[in-house]
Amino acid sequence: MDFYVLTLFPDQIEYGLNTSIIKRASEKGIINIKAVDIRDYSSDKHHHVDDYPYGGGAGMVMKPEPIYDCYKDISKDLLEGTRVVYVTPQGRTFDQSMAKEMALEKDLVILCGHYEGVDERILDMIVTDRISIGDYVLTGGELPAMVLIDAISRMVPGVLTNEESGADESFSEGLLEYPQYTRPEVFMGMKVPEVLLSGHHKNISKWRLEKSLERTKEIRPDLYDAYMSRNNK
Numbered sequence: 001m002d003f004y005v006l007t008l009f010p011d012q013i014e015y016g017l018n019t020s021i022i023k024r025a026s027e028k029g030i031i032n033i034k035a036v037d038i039r040d041y042s043s044d045k046h047h048h049v050d051d052y053p054y055g056g057g058a059g060m061v062m063k064p065e066p067i068y069d070c071y072k073d074i075s076k077d078l079l080e081g082t083r084v085v086y087v088t089p090q091g092r093t094f095d096q097s098m099a100k101e102m103a104l105e106k107d108l109v110i111l112c113g114h115y116e117g118v119d120e121r122i123l124d125m126i127v128t129d130r131i132s133i134g135d136y137v138l139t140g141g142e143l144p145a146m147v148l149i150d151a152i153s154r155m156v157p158g159v160l161t162n163e164e165s166g167a168d169e170s171f172s173e174g175l176l177e178y179p180q181y182t183r184p185e186v187f188m189g190m191k192v193p194e195v196l197l198s199g200h201h202k203n204i205s206k207w208r209l210e211k212s213l214e215r216t217k218e219i220r221p222d223l224y225d226a227y228m229s230r231n232n233k
């Protein structure tokens, strides 16, 4: 899967995604992340990419032309119908089911805004999905783009090893993950729960489900209620 990130800060994307599992997947060629600098497509001699908002108000707005030229240039390599995501707090909230669904795409374009936003006309013209990563405002779209790429990539076949993907089962059931422990058996006087040392797999599964339910009910009653009604409980 190829990701094209249209951004004013390509270094942030490149450095930010060049570690661990995402780096390994890029090196294997399972995914490709191309950070494209919108400023390279600015035609004026000062390389301006933003301008004052019509109607007044604080801040600057990203101009449509450099984004259009940038998109047109990368479009040469894209299939017709490739989705173009604009990351914005005014979008649908990203979740695991969207990550799974987007992992089925061959390519994905992500447009990162900055300043006070992006001229609406270019958004209307090229964007297919407006996505938020949560109800808070960041200084730009680069971190949200990285969040999307990370969450989508780990759903692309071959990115996670079998062992790594097994760890996902719990959340995909719609519950929060149960607590995990490793050695030592006693840390500063705190013991690992006895059942985990028992080797009794049925009891361990039962305990983990109980802990997941307990935790989900307390921290995310919305997920708990949805789980209960899905499972007719």
Ligand code: ADE
Residues within 6 Å of the ligand: 087, 088, 089, 131, 132, 133, 134, 135, 136, 137, 138, 139, 140, 141, 144
């Ligand atoms: N840009 C700024 N804040 C954002 C958010 N919460 N989600 C997506 N894009 C953003």
